[in-house]
Amino acid sequence: MKILEFVSKFSDEQSCKEYFRDIRMKEGVVCKKCGCKKHYWLLSKWQFQCSKCNFRTTLKSGTVMENSRLPFRTWSLVMLFMTTTKKGISACELQRQIGHKRYMTVWSVMHRLRIVMGKRDDLYQLSDMIEFDEGYFEKQVPEHTKSNLKRGRGSERQVNVAVMAESTPLENLKSGKISNHCRFFKMKVLKSHMATEIESLIKDSLDSKAIVFFDKSTSYFNIENYVEGHLAVKSNKQTTIVMLKWVHIAISNAKRNFLGVYHKINGEYLQNYLDEFVYKLNRRYFKSIFERLVVASVYPYWQTNE
Numbered sequence: 195m196k197i198l199e200f201v202s203k204f205s206d207e208q209s210c211k212e213y214f215r216d217i218r219m220k221e222g223v224v225c226k227k228c229g230c231k232k233h234y235w236l237l238s239k240w241q242f243q244c245s246k247c248n249f250r251t252t253l254k255s256g257t258v259m260e261n262s263r264l265p266f267r268t269w270s271l272v273m274l275f276m277t278t279t280k281k282g283i284s285a286c287e288l289q290r291q292i293g294h295k296r297y298m299t300v301w302s303v304m305h306r307l308r309i310v311m312g313k314r315d316d317l318y319q320l321s322d323m324i325e326f327d328e329g330y331f332e333k334q335v336p337e338h339t340k341s342n343l344k345r346g347r348g349s350e351r352q353v354n355v356a357v358m359a360e361s362t363p364l365e366n367l368k369s370g371k372i373s374n375h376c377r378f379f380k381m382k383v384l385k386s387h388m389a390t391e392i393e394s395l396i397k398d399s400l401d402s403k404a405i406v407f408f409d410k411s412t413s414y415f416n417i418e419n420y421v422e423g424h425l426a427v428k429s430n431k432q433t434t435i436v437m438l439k440w441v442h443i444a445i446s447n448a449k450r451n452f453l454g455v456y457h458k459i460n461g462e463y464l465q466n467y468l469d470e471f472v473y474k475l476n477r478r479y480f481k482s483i484f485e486r487l488v489v490a491s492v493y494p495y496w497q498t499n500e
């Protein structure tokens with residue numbers, strides 16, 4: 195959705211509310227109390243009513259907007275700006291654009307949406323051939339502690355992030371040249387340097403039939419149990435460029451993007467920023483990420499099945 199299109203389609207609060215109601219109806223309302231899937235729309239109350247137990251569900255109930263007093267139009271505007279700006283937008287700039295009084299409100303809405311994006315991508319596992327590498331992201335550190343912190347890889351100034359990319363080698367039939375094409379990505383902050391953390395990450399993120407390429411020895415952890423095969427790509431420059439091409443591109447694009455839009459990121463929130471970056475990257479060919487995000491946002495927490 196383009197900004198002009200949005201302005202004409204969602205000119206007021208009412209049109210936004212109707213849109214959210216229609217999306218919730220289309221996705222299917224499930225009763226929190228009895229699990230029944232049949233509901234009536236109570237026009238006088240603007241609520242869904244369960245046909246079995248009469249329990250009522252408000253439009254925001256169970257969604258990312260639950261307990262938020264912000265208008266639907268504000269939520270929609272934040273979703274619009276987050277999905278239509280290719281590089282993303284800072285809370286400060288967004289606050290200015292939508293003319294909202296409080297910075298913290300805009301900031302927290304954006305983070306709640308980033309969490310929605312992360313949860314949506316967590317529903318899917320990567321499959322086939324996977325590139326796996328780690329990236330080191332600079333984090334914001336308080337000025338007074340700076341001089342005491344060590345520099346360089348894996349230091350206290352940086353956050354270690356595992357990056358995974360589906361990468362399919364394709365051969366050009368004319369030239370015989372092989373190039374890797376990428377599909378979906380995942381980026382996860384690693385909290386420890388423990389093998390068990392990587393093992394459970396691989397178990398959750400990758401299909402058990404996947405084949406994984408690493409840039410280092412995999413001997414320090416046991417992943418045989420979780421994937422079909424794994425290969426350490428020896429740090430020969432050429433093989434790294436081909437075999438781990440997409441994880442490296444994704445890491446450097448994410449770093450450049452964060453630096454340009456948000457400057458230094460507080461380590462505590464890095465996963466949320468990564469979730470937004472990956473959500474948009476994975477949907478780069480989608481026609482309307484805005485609509486997809488609305489669908490993900492209205493998905494109630496008591497519905498776990500997809």
Ligand SMILES: [Zn+2]
Binds near residue numbers: 227228247249
């Ligand atoms: Zn019910």
